[in-house]
Amino acid sequence: xxxxxxxxxxxxxxxxxxxxxxxxxLDIRExxxxxLLGPNGAGKTTLIxxxxxxxxxxxxxxxxxxxDIIRNYRQTRTAIGLVxxxxxxxxxxxxxxxxxxxxxxxxxxxxxxxxEKLLRDLSLWDKRDAKIMELSGGMKRRVMIAKALSHxxxxxFLDEPTAGVDVELxxxxxxxxxxxxxxxxxxxxxxxxxxxxxxxxxxxxxxxKGRLVLVEEKDVLMRKLGTKTLTVHLNSPLATIPDALAGWxxxxxxxxxxxxxxxxxxxxxxxxxxxxGALGEAGIGYHDLSTRQSSLEDIxxxxxxxxxxxxxxxxxxxxx
Amino acid sequence: xxxxxxxxxxxxxxxxxxHRFGRTIWTSLMTPVIxxxxxxxxxxxxxxxxxxxxxxxxxxxxxxxxLIMLSMFQESIFNASFGIYMPKWTGTIYELLSAPLSAxxxxxxxxxxxxxxxxxxxxxxxxxAHLFVDVHVAHPLLMLGFMMLIxxxxxxxxxxxxxxxxxxEQLQVVPLLVIMPMTxxxxxxxxxxxxxxxxRTITLFNPVIxxxxxxxxxxxxxxxxxxxxxxxxxxxxxLICIAVIxxxxxxxxxxxx
Numbered sequence: 001x002x003x004x005x006x007x008x009x010x011x012x013x014x015x016x017x018x019x020x021x022x023x024x025x026l027d028i029r030e031x032x033x034x035x036l037l038g039p040n041g042a043g044k045t046t047l048i049x050x051x052x053x054x055x056x057x058x059x060x061x062x063x064x065x066x067x068d069i070i071r072n073y074r075q076t077r078t079a080i081g082l083v084x085x086x087x088x089x090x091x092x093x094x095x096x097x098x099x100x101x102x103x104x105x106x107x108x109x110x111x112x113x114x115x116e117k118l119l120r121d122l123s124l125w126d127k128r129d130a131k132i133m134e135l136s137g138g139m140k141r142r143v144m145i146a147k148a149l150s151h152x153x154x155x156x157f158l159d160e161p162t163a164g165v166d167v168e169l170x171x172x173x174x175x176x177x178x179x180x181x182x183x184x185x186x187x188x189x190x191x192x193x194x195x196x197x198x199x200x201x202x203x204x205x206x207x208x209k210g211r212l213v214l215v216e217e218k219d220v221l222m223r224k225l226g227t228k229t230l231t232v233h234l235n236s237p238l239a240t241i242p243d244a245l246a247g248w249x250x251x252x253x254x255x256x257x258x259x260x261x262x263x264x265x266x267x268x269x270x271x272x273x274x275x276x277g278a279l280g281e282a283g284i285g286y287h288d289l290s291t292r293q294s295s296l297e298d299i300x301x302x303x304x305x306x307x308x309x310x311x312x313x314x315x316x317x318x319x320x
Numbered sequence: 321x322x323x324x325x326x327x328x329x330x331x332x333x334x335x336x337x338x339h340r341f342g343r344t345i346w347t348s349l350m351t352p353v354i355x356x357x358x359x360x361x362x363x364x365x366x367x368x369x370x371x372x373x374x375x376x377x378x379x380x381x382x383x384x385x386x387l388i389m390l391s392m393f394q395e396s397i398f399n400a401s402f403g404i405y406m407p408k409w410t411g412t413i414y415e416l417l418s419a420p421l422s423a424x425x426x427x428x429x430x431x432x433x434x435x436x437x438x439x440x441x442x443x444x445x446x447x448x449a450h451l452f453v454d455v456h457v458a459h460p461l462l463m464l465g466f467m468m469l470i471x472x473x474x475x476x477x478x479x480x481x482x483x484x485x486x487x488x489e490q491l492q493v494v495p496l497l498v499i500m501p502m503t504x505x506x507x508x509x510x511x512x513x514x515x516x517x518x519x520r521t522i523t524l525f526n527p528v529i530x531x532x533x534x535x536x537x538x539x540x541x542x543x544x545x546x547x548x549x550x551x552x553x554x555x556x557x558x559l560i561c562i563a564v565i566x567x568x569x570x571x572x573x574x575x576x577x
Contacts, residue, residue, distance in 0.1 A: 015577075053417055053418050054414055054576065056576055056577070073420060077418055077419060078420045080418070082415075082418050084411075086411055088410055088413075088414060088415075089410070089412065097339075101332050101336055102332075102415060105329045105332045105333065105415065106329065106419055106420060107326040107328045107420055109328065
């Protein structure tokens with residue numbers, strides 16, 4: 001698949017001396033939903049702000065659809081729509097006038113039919129003549145999305161789209177994003193909600209302390225890095241791990257009533273049959289077994305806490 | 321977008337700004353009309369009747385160009401600075417910075433809108449003056465041209481102020497504490513020839529003297545200083561503002577991190 005955005009060696013040091021990005025390389029494929037995942041202050045917003053032209057890079061290059069974001073900024077910015085994290089709106093303007101304004105600002109001829117469709121899709125049509133300050137927070141966020149889509153961009157950046165949004169609206173937002181992707185728009189969203197990346201993304205990039213530590217297909221990532229946990233529900237609680245299980249990666253949970261065993265789900269030999277055997281030999285009785293796939297959250301926490309440098313095994317996924 | 325210039329983007333900002341002025345059209349227009357009327361009543365009728373003519377011009381007529389300039393300076397700076405300060409303050413500047421709009425296009429749109437409003441206010445005051453005094457304009461085209469130059473120059477200055485300001489206080493300080501005194505001491509209400517030395521010489525360091533004198537020249541065919549010098553000062557101001565704005569956009573000063 002073609003990359004619509006190509007970031008190479010991108011670095012940013014702010015005037016304060018803070019280095020927000022260290023030589024980031026990233027390719028975004030046309031038509032995908034890409035989730036940029038990272039804790040607060042990781043450099044997510046800086047990265048997308050540079051691509052959109054709000055922050056100047058210190059080093060490196062970004063190509064959008066083959067055009068350089070600095071030399072050919074008109075072409076690249078016309079192709080991009082941005083929904084920032086904060087709700088920045090012109091309080092006194094009406095919904096429809098602010099969306100029309102955005103379209104004009106991006107150099108597109110007035111198109112009332114398109115704007116109507118856009119506002120209907122975002123359930124804003126009934127509120128088109130309302131002043132923005134009269135709207136709820138969720139509505140305002142939709143207005144920002146309408147503004148970002150007003151000039152029919154090929155790429156949409158959503159910076160923390162569901163921060164501070166209730167569960168209901170979050171689900172609506174996810175549906176809307178999927179619907180947009182179906183119309184051919186490439187979507188890059190930043191989030192620190194793992195649930196969001198897991199739910200929506202085709203690919204996930206994990207950024208921490210200004211470095212992209214991982215880029216991977218979400219499914220592959222889950223498979224590749226997903227460890228599983230086998231929980232053995234014991235008949236009688238154990239105070240300590242029996243000597244017979246000393247060599248196993250096991251721990252006790254639920255006041256000794258559960259025995260948790262972490263294993264690599266991809267490995268040829270998961271160790272599960274052997275463990276079951278060992279339990280029988282040691283005479284430890286159990287009444288149930290359950291296994292659980294680790295979530296993206298477990299993977300994420302593991303990555304972010306593993307320090308600055310990415311583990312070798314993970315780094316091979318970057319720049320895909 | 322065609323032809324390399326984002327005309328639609330310029331128009332979007334221009335009409336956004338004009339629409340913003342439109343929301344406060346009555347206060348925007350009534351304020352200068354009432355203020356100017358008060359000046360005419362106090363300086364023109366009450367005090368002016370006891371004043372001798374200045375350079376052969378009745379005092380009430382003499383102050384007309386100065387009054388127009390006074391309001392235009394203030395309005396230009398205020399409107400242009402507010403226009404660019406507001407997006408910074410509300411955060412909507414993200415959209416401006418991410419739009420396919422060049423620095424020149426951005427300045428043309430904001431400064432053009434603010435200057436249009438200044439022209440309108442200047443002309444309203446000019447019309448109001450006719451209610452109180454006889455005003456004959458010796459060089460009407462030059463008068464309009466000079467007004468336009470002043471409107472653009474001060475709007476450029478206001479734009480710079482709006483980029484520089486980091487709070488509302490800073491936005492107010494310059495027009496109130498710098499431009500207002502400079503205008504009052506810049507011969508809006510008197511001819512510098514009326515001043516004793518050393519004040520007359522000191523006054524010559526105030527650039528506003530040259531602006532008001534030049535504008536007065538377009539009305540009466542004479543001013544405190546030669547018209548050529550006045551035009552040079554306006555041109556210099558225009559060029560300095562353009563240079564500063566060029567620097568602002570080149571470095572991203574207070575607009576872009």
